[in-house]
Amino acid sequence: MNTYAIWAIYRHEMARAFRTTLQSLIAPVITTSLYFVVFGGAIGSRIAEVEGVSYASFIVPGLIMLTVLTQSVTNAAFGIFFPKFIGSIYEYLTAPISFYELVIGFVGAAATKSFLIGLIILATATLFVDVSVAHPAAMVLLLLVTCIVFALFGFIIGIWSKNFEQLQLVPLLIITPLVFLGGSFYSVSMLPDTWQTVTLFNPVVYLVSAFRWSFFGAADVNLAFSLAMIGLFAAVCLAIIGWMFRTGYRLRA
Amino acid sequence: MDTILSVEGLGKTYASGHTALESVSLDIKRGEILALLGPNGAGKTTLISVICGLVTPTAGRVTVDGADIVQDYRRARSLIGLVPQEVVLEPFEKVANDVAFSRGLYGKRTDPAFMEKLLRTLSLWDKRDAPILTLSGGMKRRVLIAKALAHEPRILFLDEPTAGVDVELRKEMWETVAELKRQGVTIILTTHYIEEAEAIADRIGIISGGELLLVEEKAALMARMGRRQLTLTLAEPVARLPASLAPYDLALEDEGRSLVWSEGGDVMAGDVLAAVAKAGLSVRDVATHQRSLEEIFVALVAEDGQARKNREAA
């Protein structure tokens, strides 16, 4: 295994992020604060407790997920799209590295960034509401797994995208709606029956639900089932990336 | 011959249906400078791209120091450095960081002493902390070379290293190439400047329409095809070559006003002049000319184009 290469890619990607620290880290903090003011303060004060916690606290896990999912996808997508766009991808394709080493480097860096953002949001949230985490280890693990899995997905988007429009299309058209409809701001049990059924086809529901369990100890859906779904999604992403590198899809002519 | 890179029956037909390479075979000697000479669209970049792993071939195989570029890609690729045709660099990266990054990609530990030497050789040392976007075009090209050399490859590909580069920088580039050769690096460069091939190559390959028309030692190529010619302008035009001149390889040209002799065999120019004088012809002027590599190249490519047309017509 070419660990130097993995490390080189990882550092290179992290350096890119730190060149734009303000954008990458301050922006999520501001956005989160706004959510708390609007949803937690203005609207939340009119909503009774949800599943035994105040509404403002209830939305914390969902908010973290919302940002972390979007960030993981866009970070990883941009990470591989950028060298493709400017042409410096030639270096990755001619180096003695395998596709999984490349993936570890790129996805690892993207996941690290969004993981840090997740923690920053959590810290910001504590400024507004009481947040108690029932299962801290599980919380960190779930956050990490989410970052990695969605960075894998973003990596696919980055290879697939031919231009900036396509690069932005997927996060905008798929991720944001899935997260909003994934129970970030409500409990699935609050929905009418038919909508509850529809929701079960949304993979994000399982993530948010499992993540919320790590905070409050209660979940909308079965935890083991949630983990299985996340694992399945990761396996599908890896298979697609493997196929892309084998066939050279949009990488090699 | 000690072969470091072997290309066998390499073919590439792009998804568009365009065949950019038709069964190219080529052996490259350890330590030589090979210039691949060909017009735009000849397939030079495609050939290099296949060898380096950027383009998937549709036929044939390539081995680098015995390592297959597909099965044993790690070993094959670690021996190769590529300087691409286009200047493709991350604009905000600093010079030294970017070169160090390239070394890392090849699985090599950072080596500050080597790095300093490399950057100094390429006159980049003073710019090591400058973001790439602040560099001039020539400097950027040198950064590309530094990146390609960062992992100490044994073979360096330079794809049109001096295209759009001013004369001074071109000379500098040639010196860099000569220095690398002294260090034992095998160099394959593509160019459409014939003078470039003539100036620095040991061997020359001529490629046109995806086919390698020939590969030959530069000196042998010049000796074989760059024959010297002697042109004698006659005081009085003649209708026919006198019979006494038949043994010499002489051609009557310009409506009998000049005699052209092509060098060859043991015959010397003096013999020809003496024979011409003996035949009673008076010579007004004497001129010699050697067919340049450029003329050889143009003739070969034109011939190939004609052959292609004939084949298509048939």
Ligand SMILES: Nc1ncnc2c1ncn2[C@@H]1O[C@H](COP(=O)(O)OP(=O)(O)O)[C@@H](O)[C@H]1O
């Ligand atoms: N990705 C591609 N898809 C289709 N055709 C291509 C591609 N790349 C190059 N070609 C075509 O293949 C031929 C050879 O191109 P190239 O190898 O770049 O030539 P050179 O480097 O000698 O100028 C050209 O006709 C070019 O248009």
Ligand SMILES: [Mg+2]
């Ligand atoms: Mg080219």
